[in-house]
Amino acid sequence: MTSRSSAVLAALAAALLSSSAFAETTLTVYTSVEAVDLDRYKQTFEAANPDIKINWVRDSTGVMTAKLLAEKDNPQADVVWGVAATSLLLLKGEGMLEPYAPAGVEKLDPKFVDQATPPSWVGMDAYVAALCYNTVEAEKLGLTPPKSWADLTKPEYKGHVVMPNPNSSGTGFLDVSAWLQIMGEEAAWKYMDALHENIAAYTHSGSKPCKMAAAGETVIGVSFEFPGAKAKQGGAPIDIIFPSEGSGWEAEATAIIAGTANLEAAKKLVDWSISKEANEMYNVGYAVVAYPGVAKPVEHLPADVAAKMIKNDFEWAANNRAKILAEWAKRYDGKSEPKS
Structure with a gap:
């Protein structure tokens, strides 16, 4: 083999290694979170996980729930993030969720966590x-x-x-x-x-x-x-x-869609969704979040919003x-x- 051929092969190998190192996983994430907030969540998560990109698909809760149920036999989403817990309970009943206990789940307020072990959904905040x-x-x-x-x-x-x-x-x-x-x-x-x-x-x-x-x-x-x-x-x-x-109130919650081909990346997103950092971000607009001790009063809202919530x-x-x-x-x- 000539030195030139060796150099070409070495360059190709380096290029393959480089592309492999920077290979990205794109997660399709169905959400009902207010559109104004999606960019900051995406940027923060992707900065900490440069190998994972989020592709948001957003609609109101009822529309998103109907869409997910319609896709039951051919799921298009990897993760459902920021959709009502009652909707996720419906999906759970249809066998559409992948049970997963994210790192740190024991730190959350129990009313924001599915009662099953491992949980099928975990909460983020309450509206x-x-x-x-x-x-x-x-x-x-x-x-x-x-x-x-x-x-x-x-x-x-x-x-x-x-x-x-x-x-x-x-x-x-x-x-x-x-x-x-x-x-x-x-x-x-x-x-x-x-x-x-x-x-x-x-x-x-x-x-x-x-x-x-x-x-x-x-x-x-x-x-x-x-x-x-x-x-x-x-x-x-x-x-x-x-x-x-x-x-009345509802928990915005997160879950992994069963059968996703991107399970490890999906788990990383769910891990991040319940982190203290993420809950601090939710608290910018929501007075009640899943992580105890994080919530600070939100401007123009009373300090006791949680006390106004019914037992749901x-x-x-x-x-x-x-x-x-x-x-x-x-x-x-x-x-x-x-x-x-």
Whole structure:
């Protein structure tokens, strides 16, 4: 072999080794996390794991849940990250999740961890039902701020309330599920009948009602605390109200899709998702996170948001989800916005 041939072979070998060393795994990650936050999560994780790239596929919780179920026999996702725990319980029941106990899971608040051993999902943070109330528009109309869920049925609010559709929005589902748990089935449906009279529209996004209130497009947006704090920080004339009966809530959670070809990379993402660093990032917008002792007060939100959360039965909500959604659609879907 000539010295030139040896040099060429050596160069090829070096190139192959180099490309192997920098080979990247791309994880397809289905998420319902607010789009504004995805870049910072991606950048932080990829900086610590340069051999793994995240390809986000984002939609609202209800849409994402339906998409995952439709793909059951031909999964397209590697990881579900930041989707409602009740949705992940549905997937678990269909045998679609890969059980995995991420490093450090024992440090999390137990209510943010699947009860099975090993767990099929782990929580990140909680989004908590809240009302976004436009003080300027309310004053123009001579309205007084509501203090409770019951107040939303008062005649003065007719046409001035917007809330999410629970079939497409996890926020909408946590509201309906919470009312059923707080009030009991018969009283809750009677309440929703009365509330429906005051509803201007049901949106397909949990944050949209709050954004509409912030923009003066409605007076009351039934939403959750994160977009409220964001809008108020941006100067919107809104108050964030936690109803006196207690607020429904949902855990944003993470799981590995069973059968993924990228299992080791998926485990690294789930490990990172429950880390103290990740929880500190969640706390930028969410007042309640899975890692105890991490959460600091969020600007424009009360320090005791966790105390306003009802005792939420995720298993009951997941097991009754289809029945609840069908009944809700039969009664109220006529006021839903057109789907985009």
